[in-house]
Amino acid sequence: MASNSILLVAAIDFGTTYSGWAFSFKNEYKTDPTKTSTKHWFGGHFISLKAPTTALIKPDGKTLDSFGYEAETKYANLACSDEYKAWYYFRHFKMLLHVRKAGINEENFRIALEPEAASIFCRLLPLERMVEGRGLSSFKTGSKYMVLDAGGGTVDISVHEVMPGEKLKEIHKPSGGPWGGIQVDEAFKQFIISLVGDTVFCRFQTESKEDYLNLFRDFEIKKRNISPESNNNVTFYIPFTLKEIFQKESGEDISNAIKQTRYVDQVFMLDDKLRVSATVMKNLFSAAIQSTVSHVKELMKDSKVQEISSILMVGGFSESKMFQDAIKSNFRNVAVIIPREAGLVVLNGAVVFGHSPLSIAERVCKYTYGVSTTTQFDETIHDVSKRVEYDDGPRCKDMFSKHIEIGQTVAVEDTTEQKSYFPLREDQTNVKFVIYSSTEKSPMYVTDEGCVKLGSVNVDILDMSVPRKQRTVLVSMRCGGTEIEVTAKEKRTGQTARVKLNFLG
Ligand SMILES: Nc1ncnc2c1ncn2[C@@H]1O[C@H](COP(=O)(O)OP(=O)(O)OP(=O)(O)O)[C@@H](O)[C@H]1O
Ligand SMILES: [Mg+2]
Known part of the structure; x- marks a missing residue:
């Protein structure tokens, strides 16, 4: 694909938790390479630029019925009757290469590596589009920096050096692990299990799919507002079905039972509201954050990595104040750079990559x-x-x-x-x-x-x-x-x- 003959570039970012697509025309790219048009997804009460990577397949086992929020909601509705059993519901999957099969001509198809797309995009961003740090655009040839892409499923780390002619060089082999935002969701699930027990939780998950979905959607919103400074309790609406299942299984009222758990001083239940202390909420981030921090510390022992001047944080989880704070406080000798809308950087970077593909000179x-x-x-x-x-x-x-x-x-x-x-x-x-x-x-x-x-x-x-x-x-x-x-x-x-x-x- 000769880059100068391309009139339009569309990019799809299939993430483990969220996916989206964006495009830009050649003339738009020339005027402002960072400007893209992004698909808007409707999630009930809100609009977002990426949708959950969730697919609902019809009972024939082949036809896609819906994707994203729509698939989630429809499946939850189907679950109210027994109908749902014939449908196929998938979430948290990486749809790596099957796009190729979606009828896109091979010649017009390219795969962009996520950290590289992120790096290319952030080098074009002006200072005012940064949450933190002075940005990458001022970096001179020879500057070295780490790209920390923290998504839902994984944290992926690459180390880049700026080369002459707007190119990049990879100076350490990419690494990472399963320490993304899903780990925080998992910690929340474990927290609920420690309040209600395994059996009740399993029954709730299978018997009241809609309430289960809403509880975790609610958590997704609340999780985004937790910061190291948070000190107010966070309130969750506890579905009637969960209380009912608990009562049936244990013969006890859930609000009394909570008083017997180790969370007696941290969690309070009043009617259908569960108030969770800020400390408990912040602790939900510990495992994911600790794993990443230890891994980066380990990488920093390498002489090549030691030469980096900055860490560029991208990916949705990098929007978390908890995560940002942990990286800043653990790596004080390097500058931390965080672009606005860090979760969209890979998607937008892939559009730029499509317009100008030869940006990587060397890789490890x-x-x-x-x-x-x-x-x-x-x-x-x-x-x-x-x-x-x-x-x-x-x-x-x-x-x-x-x-x-x-x-x-x-x-x-x-x-x-x-x-x-x-x-x-x-x-x-x-x-x-x-x-x-x-x-x-x-x-x-x-x-x-x-x-x-x-x-x-x-x-x-x-x-x-x-x-x-x-x-x-x-x-x-x-x-x-x-x-x-x-x-x-x-x-x-x-x-x-x-x-x-x-x-x-
Ligand atoms: N402000 C925020 N605070 C905390 N977590 C956030 C915030 N914004 C997004 N996240 C989390 O970031 C994750 C999504 O990030 P992103 O969209 O980059 O992931 P992905 O591309 O689906 O995953 P992967 O790259 O691992 O395949 C989710 O777990 C989401 O809850
Ligand atoms: Mg991603």
Whole structure:
């Protein structure tokens, strides 16, 4: 896709918890690259720029009925009758690559890596669109900073350096963990369970879906207002159904029972209102925050990461005052930069990326990449279960032939060193290479833990006139913006086969 011929770029951000789409025309982009038009979603009493990643599928198991708030509400309504059992309801899922299947022409389709989209976008933002920090636009070549993308499902961390010509270089392999906003929701769920018990909670969740949904929607709103300065109780409306189930299960009134829990001084129930102290509310953030802070501290031990001057906080969870405060107070020697509407930065960045795709110059590989091959069997090294017999003697199958190593810096669009292979049998008219990634530096077999099959490439052997060991096939890998292209080429004839695999595996 030649960037200058594009008239319109639309981007879809499928997040674990929230998704959205936005677009901009080329002329708009030229006037103000940060200006995009974003789909507005209606969530009952409010409008938001992203909707819950929730899909409701019709009883035929194939047709999408609704998405987002609409799916949530409809499912809750269906649940009032027994009808809902035939429907399929999905939430908190990452719809990674199935868009491709939605009929978008491959040529017009690109995947933007989230931290890179965020970085590209924030470098364009003026000072007045920052909540905190002076912004990235003033960063000079050589400046290094961390991008902390805290979403619903995960916190993803990358370290970037500003290169000449508006490009970026990745200087540490991306890392992170499942410490996003969902962990706070989970802590709230555990808190409710500690008040009412497992059995009551499970019954409430299955028998009163609508009330359950409303309780968590209410929490989603309240959670966003918690800050380190909060000191007022937070009030939740406790559905009648929950009180009723509690009464039936325990024969006791819920408000009395709460007095017997460890929350006796922190939680009060009056009629249908549950008042929760600010301390309890703030504690719900502890696990998610602590995990991220420890991970960043660990990363800071690396000499390359130590050189960063700032941390750029993006993703919806970065809008949390609790989270912002924890990052600022734990990393006082670096500047913390937070753009406004941090949750929309990846989406808007993806639009910018579509208009100007070649923004990443070098990246640090998150995985080891290679192909499956065989080698002469050596019983002192190889596992006997891997032994296979060939005309020229026993060979060891499933060997991981490494092309790119985890942590290796690769220049985007550059081809890495090629390796040569040859067919195993004289009558073989094609060679198939199965491509794998691994989380290990030097895996021995493609069946080792951490190895994942990504795809394959199959090259025909056109010249059968020479002995098989001269029918050399050269395999090379090239890192594109977000994908790896694997090329297999018969050396003598130039016969070539290629496959593109995305980075996100
Ligand atoms: N002001 C806020 N305070 C606290 N949490 C917030 C705030 N705003 C958003 N969140 C939380 O941020 C999360 C959503 O962030 P985002 O939209 O970036 O995630 P996502 O893209 O769905 O997830 P992921 O990137 O992990 O796939 C939710 O858990 C939401 O509750
Ligand atoms: Mg996200």
